[in-house]
Amino acid sequence: MITADDGVSLWTASSGMGPDLALAHGGPGLWDYLEPLAIELEPCATVHRWDQRGCGRSEDRGPYTVDRFVADMDAVRAASAADRWIVGGHSWGAVLALVYALRHPDRALGVLYIAGTGLAWARWRPLHHVEAKRRLG
Numbered sequence: 001m002i003t004a005d006d007g008v009s010l011w012t013a014s015s016g017m018g019p020d021l022a023l024a025h026g027g028p029g030l031w032d033y034l035e036p037l038a039i040e041l042e043p044c045a046t047v048h049r050w051d052q053r054g055c056g057r058s059e060d061r062g063p064y065t066v067d068r069f070v071a072d073m074d075a076v077r078a079a080s081a082a083d084r085w086i087v088g089g090h091s092w093g094a095v096l097a098l099v100y101a102l103r104h105p106d107r108a109l110g111v112l113y114i115a116g117t118g119l120a121w122a123r124w125r126p127l128h129h130v131e132a133k134r135r136l137g
Contacts, residue, residue, distance in 0.1 A: 016038070017042070017043070020048060021086045023093070031058075084108065094117075097113065
């Protein structure tokens with residue numbers, strides 16, 4: 001358990017070796033399904049998971065805002081002693097990871113965005129093809 005800057009207790013788990021990677025669950029409220037993915041990532045990353053406030057083994061106390069969840073993510077980073085990390089998540093957690101990276105570019109090495117919402121296919125697909133062609137020569 002760690003304590004967020006507003007006093008809320010958050011359950012955390014860290015495992016693996018390699019670069020630090022935050023892995024935020026979706027939902028909000030679906031805290032118990034990312035352990036198998038974390039185990040798969042352990043050979044190549046130190047995976048940091050936590051139950052978001054109001055979920056699972058963490059304290060159920062608000063506020064329940066994007067700002068607060070992003071601050072909690074940074075509390076997990078600070079408790080892990082990582083200066084910088086890859087921020088990742090699934091669904092709602094992917095949105096939090098993206099917001100975290102935008103607000104803290106000095107702390108985010110990259111973003112692992114798994115099935116998140118808010119990135120319109122029609123907007124990013126053409127850019128993806130341009131970048132793929134550039135990289136392939």
